[in-house]
Amino acid sequence: MDEVEVVVAHSERATLRVGDVFLKVDADRTRIDVEVETMSLAPVPTPQVLWHKPPVLALAAVPGATLGRLGGPSTGSPTAWAAAGAAMRQLHDAPLPPRPGRAGRSIVALAAELDAECEALVTNGVLPADLVTRNRQVAEAALRPWTPAFTHGDLQIAHVFLDGDEVTGVIDWSEAGQGDALYDLATFTLGHEEHLDDVLTGYGADLDLDVIQAWWSMRSLLAVRWLAEHGFDPFAPGCEVDVLRSRM
Template sequence: MDEVEVVVSHNERATLRVGDVYLKVDGDPEHTDVEIRAMAMAPIPTPQVLWHEPPVLAIAAVPGAALGVLGEPSPASQAAWSAAGAAVRRLHEAPLPPWPGRRLDDVADRLDRECAWLLDNGVLPAEVVRRNREIAEPALRPRKPVFIHGDLQLDHVFVDGDEVTGVIDWSEAAPGDAMFDLAILTLGHEERLDDLLAGYGTADVDREVIRAWWSLRSLTASRWLTEHGFDPDAPGCEFDVLRARMLDS
């Protein structure tokens, strides 16, 4: 009998693994609807949907191993990172999904709220928050939307050798900023950006905006992570990303 492994569990959703099957339980049916539709549209490898009985979505495990995890060096080769970049480029060149993405005004409002929370609660030194808020500003520029994954963490991209075998967790997919996907994939692994871009290409890539998204994502995610049992102050994670930007100043 296969053991039941709890992969992720918090008060919004949970993911369990039983053998080669993942069971995703989400209280918001829109997340699952987006995930199923996005995986069907994406021109890159995605998990097979086995069945869907709300609020549970069953998908097959993809072969290979994740590019890595936040807070630890990535074990993947340069070629694997390059292959991931090529896959992301194919996604970004695909037709847009028909549902709306996040409005820039909403992103800016959330950024200001989360910065205020960080300052009011003394979570980080004020100069770290304020400097990263300045660095984040270019991410709020108008941009031509592309088909983005929306949560392209490196543990959502699986490779076998130098081949991408699957990209998982599509519930945040939408029209959006291409630089956001590139930033999330290299968050805490900035040294792998050149490897990623070797496959993605440098046309239309704005490194300043990628750096802006590193700051913006880390600023806006910190409270949620803290409230849901994660530690943004773990080595190599969000707070270290914010501190590293001070060294870039």
């Protein structure tokens, strides 16, 4: 008999695995609806929807394995990383979905959120002031006009599955929508900067590396407190705080 595996669980959402079926439970029903809609529009492999009864979504497992995880060793050949980059380009070139996603927040709103979070990190003694100040400076490069693209919005390395050098599935689409393509690229390579060139080779475009680095700092600054408050450890080796330290 299959056991129930808790993949991730916190106050906002939980994902369980039972055999080859994933059950996603989300307190925000809109995120589940967005996930189903955007998977139907995405031009890359996505999990099969078995059934959808808000607030629960049942998905079939995708074949293959990820290239690693944040804070852990990375695997896969340069060709595999390039294949992930090519899949991202295919997604970003697709017709736009109907609504903004997490990667599509306005510059004004994002700057205000970033400044408030930096102040909280320092005031509450979570991170040293010099570390926050330096990364806030780096993050500034991400606050610029961008052309909307079809973005995943949470394209962590653990969300892209490959079999050999072929992408077999991209999971967790609840943050998808119109947004900044470089946000996806930065999220995928966060903590695995050594593979950025391989990803860009597959992506096949000249991109502003300063903006990708800015998103590394931005995403990490905005995530540290939330992760710590929801049972994750951003201070673990290779994770968000180490990403921030690498900018010093």
